[in-house]
Amino acid sequence: MRVVKAIFDGHEIKALEPIKTKKKTEVLVIFPEDVRKFTPEEARRLLRGAGKREKLTEKLLKSRAEGYST
Numbered sequence: 001m002r003v004v005k006a007i008f009d010g011h012e013i014k015a016l017e018p019i020k021t022k023k024k025t026e027v028l029v030i031f032p033e034d035v036r037k038f039t040p041e042e043a044r045r046l047l048r049g050a051g052k053r054e055k056l057t058e059k060l061l062k063s064r065a066e067g068y069s070t
């Protein structure tokens with residue numbers, strides 16, 4: 001199976017990159033769900049506090065210390 005990015009303009013599907021086949025081929029077209037896009041500021045605001053009680057700073061420091069001891 002190959003994956004090729006394309007754009008659907010409401011009438012036609014146009015490939016954004018070369019399609020590497022010369023023969024007539026059956027294809028499957030999948031339309032992703034419409035997903036709301038967030039600005040970087042919104043994403044930071046929504047993720048702020050998401051890692052509470054996971055001791056992420058301690059895990060990072062421990063990981064760094066282990067990496068330097070080898």
